[in-house]
Amino acid sequence: MTQTRPEIAGFHDPRTGSIQYVVSDPGSGRAAVIDPVLDFDPASGATATGSADALLAHLAAKGLALDWIIDTHPHADHFSAAGYLQERTGKPIVTGGRVVEVQALWKRIYNLGDGFATDGSQWDRLLEEGQSLPLGALSLVAMHSPGHTLASMTLTCGDAAFIHDTLFMPDSGSARADFPGGSAAALWRSIERIMALPEATRLFTGHDYMPKGRAAVWESTVAEQRATNVHLTKASCEAEFVAIREARDRTLPMPKLILAALQVNIAGGRLPEPEASGQRFLKIPLNGLPGAVWG
Template sequence: MAKASPEVAGFHDDKTGSVQYVVIDPQTDRCAIIDPVWNYDEASARTSTVSIDEISAFIARRRLTVDWILDTHPHADHFSAGVLLGERYGAPRAIGEKVVEVQKLWQTIYNFGADYATDGRQWDRLFADGDAFNVGALEGRVMFSPGHTLASITYVIGDAAFVHDTLFMPDSGTARADFPGGDARTLYRSIQRILELPDATRLFVGHDYRPGGREARWESTVAEQRARNSHLRDAPGEDAYVAMREARDATLPLPALMLAALQVNTRGGRLPESEDDGHSYLKIPLNRF
């Protein structure tokens, strides 16, 4: 029996290369929002809601009801807009349960105090591997897929899988695994698990950096990734993949917003508490990386 097929609308953020998704059950007009972007300008240290306002306009035009706000992991290159959208729509927010390990790791890196919660309470639900959920009448399940981060998960909804920063489009290969808590060998095993999904499964990536200046793309299939992904098409074994990934990662700079973004995203998309002047402040660990 064929799996139900959600309608998927992707919204590409040109600055960060991030792709945000609205996943729609056509039978009920209910939807989930995956990995929404809260825009941040580092030069002025100002936030804006341009990206999620575009999503909200789309949801309003389509008269959709939001069932979930879903994070695949705490992102290193943009602020999560999960809290903002949760407040707009009164929808529950969720992430993988291993986020607590990421919180503990970054609590040490930032030297946060005891008032920084590391139990995942910033979300409404922490998913375990294999957990089920619904978007309207569509059945969804969670696949634990770490490597890029300790907490990364894939959402499989009908015949679509949202694979975050594991696979990119075939001409861009696979994601880096050198962030704190990342591991190339673990990433390889997560990718193999994703590629065990049925060949026709639609895969939606978390980023597209438009190599060669082409138009942004974000949808492929398991079969296409297996045949054409530039890091996987020659079927490298685990050791060969790890050697390639670690050598490549050693040449990459940190994402420009990582040290700002992780202290927001490990709070579920909240700024640090305002100080006595009414403003929030970000904390940057000097000479740590």
């Protein structure tokens, strides 16, 4: 009988609320990393690799063989550690094919010039709808899930789905859709596709902000989300969801790291190249997101 239940380990980053995942096929020990975090302190400009190193330590402790390093979308609240993990392991980095649209959008915002490629060549593989990555006896299958960003991608694997920033845990609702290129209507349609998966499908979200001080959690099911998600239970159609989501988004300041993080994350999780002094610099556009709520 074919194994349909991958083993999944989640690693919560309390600084950003992000969840990193290691997903593996129990039979073969083949593994993938999903949404790795490169630590960054905006006050000092310091970067560190503690979060990503925890993934490498887990792989080693469990005797797992890494095949893929994947980002579900260009993140706005943390730096991707895909570039660092590739340097350490030599394994391919992967993201959704529509990242080229995000690159083109943010290239204009950053005024990056002709030297910055917007063809997705910073990754080894771009996944289109329905394409898959082998993982031992399992496969990671791409489902395009725009709304939070243009390039957001859900990955299904056996009885599991990595739903990134579409839905959070049921007590937290859904992800915002007001970033450049975002769309609450598109997010609703992406959520509907996820909710059409079998009811027992395990859903692994991209963030948990521990509302009301509860412990961090990141796993639910389709059935639980349908029955108790605080946004889905209030919205019976796209128009109602869009009204709820857009009203909420109008109150939210931009993530504190968005302008720093996107410059790294549209480049495959690679930091800017050092300048002549050997120092790396981030380029932050002033007034580049007009109308943003002040934090």
